[in-house]
Amino acid sequence: MQKGFLPVSKQDMIEQGIEELDFVYVIGDAYVDHPSFGHAIISRVLEAYGYRVGIISQPDWKDENSIAILGRPRLAFLISGGNMDSMVNHYYVSKKRRSADAYTPGGSMGKRPDHATVVYGNLIRKKFKDVPVIIGGIEASLRRLAHYDYWSNSLKRSILLDSQADLISYGMGERSIVEIAQALESGIDVKDICFIPGTVYRTKDISGITGGRDEQYNAILLPAYEEMVNRPERYAKSFGIQYQNTDPFTARPLVEEYPKGIYVVQNPPQKPLAMEEMDAIYDLPYMRSYHPSYEEKGGVPALAEVKFSLISNRGCFGGCSFCALTFHQGRIVQARSHASIIREAERMIKEPDFKGYIHDVGGPTANFRHPSCQKQLKCGVCQNRQCLFPKPCPNLNVDHQDYRKLLQKLRALPGVKKVFIRSGIRFDYLLADKDDSFFRELVEHHVSGQLKVAPEHISGPVLNRMGKPEKSVYDRFVKKYNRLNKELGKKQFLVPYLMSSHPGSTLKEAVALAEYLRDLGYMPEQVQDFYPTPSTISTVMYSTGIDPFTGNKVYVCRNPHEKNMQRALIQYRNPQNYDLVKEALLKAGREDLIGFGEKCLIKPQNQRKKQSGSKTVELGNQKKVKCKNKNDRVSQKRNRVIRNVHQKKVKK
Known part of the structure; x- marks a missing residue:
């Protein structure tokens, strides 16, 4: 394997002595040769097996010649819509278009189409009718069978059919893509490749x-x-x-089954990678940067988030209903060795812009470093039982010592000032550990002022639909976190992620969450409205109103106005949300929360606004009370008193 970026032009091919590529990889992201980007891993794995791979990044989908700049590949075209589903990348949950794309040079929006995998597939079919087309990545993986598409509010066919591709390599794909390559190399027609785990065919x-x-x-x-x-x-x-x-x-x-006698068949997933296989993948000669052609546009913003982070695991047995990781990576946790992670850290430390801070060491869930129980590697995971929900399984192997030792080794590396954990801690798993040593070291060494955790909600019915632990578990975690901070002389905070409008959440549950935040004295700056992304349990509940495991009906908030009310309740202190909060409380029959008592969320409307001459006085916001006579000292003194009282209440 040669050191350097893979060819992106005919000139690159000439300079690298390549007459014909085995694979042309069409990607919706900018070309970033870093192991946090799926296209980098797949292309480097193929290269390690002796295949020549070229990259076409963000081709002009309105010009079929843009797909032919590297010529006809000998074996196949590969397609990935990008590190994110292209529709999530393009749109907020409100379906308004985003203004920036972190995976595009300079953060520019509009360099890839909606449903990128489908568009690229059809573009290739128009230009090269008989070349095999293999699709993969998160977009193809989560749309591999019929799936609900939130943006069109419809049930879409398998992406295999709509893209006119021959195969889907779903999941992480390292094994299946090599097996596909070897099958094509041996002369097997792509239509006969129906035997490889981790693939979908028609x-x-x-x-x-x-x-x-x-x-x-x-x-x-x-x-x-x-x-x-x-x-x-x-x-x-x-x-x-x-x-x-x-x-x-x-x-x-x-x-x-589809009309006209067509069947789409999903083979079982690939087996999990052994530690040695994971190490080999992350030891490949990545350039760890974006292609130099992007420099004049300011680079690729998404790289900054991961450049100084280390991936230590994949897979997740957390089982959150709104997360697609189980569907994509599976529930069996796979981990890299300490030696492999240390080698990558040492390479990272030598980079000229490294400032001494490792931003993250983790994966889907940072504190998962091994399968949840030993039987999984022989018998698989339980089909009808979760590892952590509703209670931790008696067979759960709760042990943070391997992760703790890894972090200690990283902290000890010359040139490292601090090692942070930002990819998420599963707090119920942490509490299940009877040994507090990791929790203590987490608080002492690995929190950057505030620790982000994801209770998501506090209402039992909603948490049950989410697959999250009950509120009392989070309360115990908060108490223990605060105690450890006090013992260690730290002033660090918790930032809870909260979600509004998840299936099962009515205005009643939304009000209960607002009351919890009131008692906590906390108003989150950001709130995530539930986003129905492909192939999650929550999205199925959203689209059908049915729990896919019990068949029971589930309340679903689909009305945009009600969604705004649920969201506003979480940020009820924001004056801009007053009207929505009041309407929500009235509809929920909670007029008792409108008034002057300590438990009230908002004041009555007629007390919130008073007329003073021709100027309106906003007591809810209290930036300034304007009077007709600006020199009226009595009015000015009254203003100061009102502001001070309001500020004290906010602090409380």
Whole structure:
């Protein structure tokens, strides 16, 4: 393997002595050769196996020639929409378009199309009709079977069909992409590559995978696409089956029928990577930067978030309903060795712009460094049971010592001033550990002034739908965190992530959350309104109004105005939210929270505004009370008194 960026132009190919590429990789992001970017990992893995890979980054989808700048690949085109789903990348939950794209040079918006994977696939098919097309990445992985699309409010077909691709490599993809490459290299027609784990293919003949005696290879027939379109409960049932077949040890092939006798078949996932395999992937010769052609545009903003961070694991057994990680990476945690992470840290320290701070050491959940129990690597995960929800499983292996030792080694490296943890701590798992040594070191060494945690809500019915622990668990965590800070002489804070309008949340639950924040004396600066992204349990509940595991109905807030009210309640102290908060309280029958008592959220309208001459006095905001006579000392003194009283209440 040669050191340097992969070719992005014909001139690069000439300079590197490449006459023909084996794979042309079309990506929706800027080309960043860093292991936090999926396209970098896949291209470097293929290179390590001797394949020549070129990159076409953010081609002009209105010009079919933009897809041909590197010529016709010998084996296949690869496509990835980017590190984020292109629709999430482009739109807020309100469906308003974002103004910037962190994965584009200079942060410019509009350099990739909506539904990028589909558009790129059709662009290739228009120019190269007979070249195999393999799609992957988060966008393809989470849309591999029929899925609800929030932006069009419709049930879309498998992305395999809409993109006109031949195969999907779903999940993380390192193993499956190599097996696909080797199959193509051996001369197997892409239409016959139907045997590789971690892939999805189309066929008109399913006789070989149904009706057999071996249950492991006997496919499950999911509800047909047209049936799910007409009957939402069938889609909910289908997703429940899919969710129970995300484990590589127990999963069976899944078959989804489409009109005209077409079937989309999902093979079981790839087996988890061994530690040595993970190490080999992260030891590949990444340039750890964006392509130099982006320098004049100011680089790629997304790199700054991860450049000085270390990935230590993948997979998550947390099981949050609104998270797609189980569907993408699986529940079995895979980890890198200390030696591999230290090697990467030492390379990072030598970079000229390293200031002594490692920004993060983690993954989907930072404090998961091993499978939740030993049987998972032999028998797989439990199909009908979660590891942490609603209570930690008795078989759960709770141990932070490996992670603690890793952090100690990183702290001891010459040139390292501080090692932070920012990728998220699962607080219920932390509390389940009877040994407090990691918790103490977390508070002492790895918090940058404030620790971000994700209780998400406090209402039991909502937490149950979210797959999150009950409120009392978070309260115990807060108490212990504060105690450790006091013992260590630290003044560090908690920043709780909260979510509004999640399925199951009515105005009643939203008001309860506002009351909790009132008693806490905290108003969050940011609130995440529930975002229905593809292939999560919460999105299925949102789209169907049904729990996919129980079949029970679930309340879903879809009305934009009610969503605004639920969000405003969390930030009820913001004067701009007054009207929405008042309306929400009246609709919820909670007029008792409008008044002057200590438990009230807002004051009555007629007491909030008073007329003084022709000027309106806003007592809720209290920036300044304007009077007709500016020299009226009595009025000025009254203003000061009102402001001081209000400020004291806010501090309390």
